Amino acid sequence: MNSELLRRDWQPERKQPAAAYIHIPFCAKKCGYCDFNAYSGYKDGTKQRYVDAICHEIITRGAGANPLTSIFFGGGTPTQLPTSALVKIIQTLRETLGITPDAEVTIEANPNDVLLHDWNLLRDAGVNRVSFGVQSFNPSVLRMIDRTHAPEDAATALETVRTAGIHNLSIDLMFGLPRQTLADWRRTLEHAFALDVPHLSIYGLILEEKTPFWGRLQRGRMALPGDVAQAAMLELAMDLTLIAGYDRYELSNYAKHGLQSRHNRVYWMNDSYWGFGAGAVGYDNIDRTTNVMRPSRYIDAMLSDQPLAFENTETPDLAGSIGETLMLGLRLPEGVQLTDVSNRYRLDIRELFASELIAGVDAGLLEVAGDAVRLTRHGTMFANDAMMLFIA
């Protein structure tokens, strides 16, 4: 990086978000591979207090802010809350910040929670997109990864939500799982295609330290597909989704009929967003804040009117902010428009990263096409290597 170009006083300005992420940290059972801020065993009374705490946070922080164009309930498992609680949070967002008429409102759902909900009420509240955590259609793989649903629950869940008139649906699938073979992964993909969902999110398992699976792996009590097998699974997913009519519009996301996730695009453009709830991350174009992680501490802080306690605030410097924008933008097949990023940061990105761009192209990871820099097919297989070129 040509750091000389960064020696100046200009800094980005704060930007009020038009997107909100709502974190619901409750799960029926903690999966052995999961390092999300998610917990099992919370009682209904605590969940109710958690909803009150989120509504309080929304009212306290969001009053007078821009109307929302996208809302995403993630977790954890948002469908572990009752319908009335989810509706209450949406109503609080509507009354406090406003929600535009065409806003995308997504709820992540566990397939076997779906029948517990009134999807007509959720639809009337504004929910118009549901993302199901399916992961696999192989029952023994599902058991291995601690999922509580059966393969057939996915079809029932999709039908239930479709009956309520919600058709913008997604399912999450994972590869690189214990006992998963390439043939098994192919069957899972084909099963998903047969359900005719317009959106798939496909992730490789990444084990983090301190998860139970990590411990089992270290002790030799679990085997995972190796790097070559995982690469073959990713290539198979890329090939089969293309044949099935899906457009790979982001490294892990595939859509039909243009039904891309509008909310996630906010992250990939490194745009600003609210984060409400325990451990939720928010970004205002300068600070990236993380709320208090533990739900009980979060509830106590919110309901006792303490000043909002962020567990962590990161303020990337100019180089860090530009690097993040490039790294996230490279997740998109169209890549990063160099002029847009140059205008955003008021300097010439091509000049700033001249040597990194050359190195990336020489390594076969990047291609520069006119104003765009993007990953090659080889680069999509080694995306981290390409992205790290731009992180100081």
Ligand code: SF4
């Ligand atoms: S359901 Fe999702 S969030 Fe909950 S423990 Fe499992 S992987 Fe984590």
